[in-house]
Amino acid sequence: MTALLEATGLIRRWGGLTAVDRVDVSVAQGSLHGLIGPNGAGKTTLVNMITGVDRIDDGRVRFQGDDVTGLASHRLASKGMARTFQTSQLFEDESVIDNVMAGRHGHIRYRFPHTLFYTPRVVREERGHRTEVYAVLRELDLAEDAHRQVAELSYGRRRLVELARAIASQPTLLVLDEPAAGLPGSDVDVLGDVLRRLRDSGYTILVIEHNIGLLMTICDRMTVLSEGKVIADGVPAVVRESPEVIEAYLGRNDDA
């Protein structure tokens, strides 16, 4: 398998602290790749660097074979990198479908002047994209809530809406920042199934979690961060046995 995303030697310094220290991550095409580590390990910083949200002090990021180091995040998004955030970024008082339609942004071809009077072209294109969004909603079992307002949904289902929005952009790489955060245990299992299903239907997914149990069961490959450094990388069965991981993560009294 070829690497869809390849980050090499990434460094991010905050004053004297090196939050991310020469990190290499390689996400294979079609894989479900986990990025784990205790709180403060630098996971989110690393992901922010990869997705163009945070600055890269040193190192390179290659995506689909192109060097995308330091590219603005909206450009990365249009190249096919979609991501979700730890906190909700939804439009609370709009419907689910309108929220997910926002993910189609890069695929909609009509331009600003068309929208001023809602020309037939806008009507036609919106209808087409809505059909595609419905398909995504069905895939995530959200179709029946399509016209419900996001604020009315439970926390767990709102997180699904965010996932749906990222999927609606038809990404080649899906980056999920702690999708299980705040979910009750039974929901975490459901989420795991959803992620596995997405991987099986061809998505490449990079998922950040500190819930090690979830990732161990669903990931093809994992990268473990601790204090800004990669301490293990490989298939879950191997990572689980790594003494560094056990010491840094499992062995300590860390309630992750």
Added chain:
Amino acid sequence: MTDTLTRPHSPPVPGPGAERRASLLATMAGAVLLIVAAAVPALTDFSTTYLMAYVLIVALLGLSLHLLMGLMGTFSLGQAALFGTGAYAAVVVSEDVGLDGAIGFVLVAAIGALLGLVMGAVTLRVSDLYLALTTLAIGYILENVVRNTDWLGGSQGLTGFYITFFGRSLDDPRLLCWIGLGVLTLFMIMISSMRRSKIGRAFMAVRESPIAARSIGVDARRYKLLGFAMAGAFSAIAGALYSAWSLVVNPSVFSIDLTLSVLAIAIVGGLRSMPGILVVAALLTYFRNSAADFGVADYVLLVYGALIVLSLRFLPLGLGGLTGSRAVARVRRLVAHRSRSRGGGRA
């Protein structure tokens, strides 16, 4: 704990058909209201018509805030800067360039859009309070520039000008009203159709978080500039109508007083609700106009301030928030809940 990811059993929600019916109904109601409003100037006296024209001007400014603050989430205090520029530009375009309003107003809108762009560009790197203060400062700068420019009448301002629309003078308040209504309708159509498109969704994404907006491919800066340019065009047209309405344009058109009263209208009416803004624009303008009759003329701004505070505390989405489908849904849930608990407490 129960599953929250899988779908709970819940009452059916209105589908796309119901939405379409509701929007058709709203369009029809709007058309009826428009006809009634258009009839008012023909049926009443001049003073009522003047008041109505002023309400329309203020409502236009309110719409620009709906766009900037309500949809895009940008807290701007630059309305007076754009409004004042529009007021002066209308006079200059009419008197010095000699254009009829039918073309001149388009030019004024373009000037407003340009200033809006500049305002957006200088505030790209700041947000929240800093952005508000920067836009406020732009108003002060313009006010002082105008005050010291003899060509624009200095601190005395400009009087004795003529603004025409298709050759007819706008000193007729009925004509002014009709033009105001036309422009207001046009802008409302533009905003509501934009809102249902990718542009509206991009604005809302920027409102929730510029970082997240970029992650779905929205170039947050570009949309911020677009929002400012549109708000600039709307506010400048409001200013142009104002100069025709008041027949005097002086540096006070840049005053913070105007910005704050429009802010009050937009917040109390509901930043995300166009009807709410229109209703409150009418109510507060009427109140302000007849404050002297009630004997509270000195306290107008105090009342405005109190209304802002009360609204932010008790109605964060303003009066318009009361009629929003979210509030309706909440009431529906409450009713459902009541009837359930009466029926033995089982869902």
